[in-house]
Amino acid sequence: MNSFAAVIFDCDGVLVNSEVIAVKAEMAALAGIGLDYAPDVFTERFLGLPERDFEAALDADHRARFGDGLPAGFFEDLHRGKHAAMERGIAAIEGVEAFARSLAVPMAVASSAGVESLAMKLRVAGLDALFAPHVYSADLVARGKPAPDLFEHAAGRLGADPAACLVIEDSVNGVRAAIAAGAVCWGFTGGGHCPPGHDERLLAAGAHAVHGGFAAIAAAYASTPPGSFASGGRA
Incomplete structure (x- = not known):
């Protein structure tokens, strides 16, 4: 499990x-x-x-x-x-809603977007109720990504140790923030905006693995405990 x-x-x-x-x-x-x-x-x-x-x-x-x-x-x-x-x-990324609904653990959003912008995006995509009330903006912390503050804040509000959390991130700055917080971080390149070689940049920033879609994330999540991750994988 x-x-x-x-x-x-x-x-x-x-x-x-x-x-x-x-x-x-x-x-x-x-x-x-x-x-x-x-x-x-x-x-x-x-x-x-x-x-x-x-x-x-x-x-x-x-x-x-x-x-x-x-x-x-x-x-x-x-x-x-x-x-x-x-x-x-705006639309939800393919597969993300099904993956989020499959989770049996607490979950949160931790975004560099401002409070109002973040709320609008989740509302338009139809994801706001899925994550409420655990939606956290960088406006809530002193230092944004790549500092660890936002992920530490989100983990704390979930009642979890950051080191026991999985973070899913598409940016180099976000990966650095997650790693600085001590979390397991999976890079994501399925958002349609990542240039060639972005997976390598995420791995170089410290991502434990990189996935190109939520089908791959769901399979990895179901099959691999966090303690077994070593930097350098992609799926």
């Missing part, structure tokens, strides 16, 4: 397809003001960061390249555009 005490899910790119929508909107908006990023560089640096850290990093990049901060109103316009696109296009 599997011996995880709890399962903690990232949201964007794990529960819902929002990363596909967000990355497209963000990269287009940034290219429009002269900040171009290769897709793999963008995902490795920025996926999983809290909004405040994402915005600070982009502002620093703009200052380094052009000598001043981002144009006034840039983030307000970007967030409005992303929010509208997400409300039109």
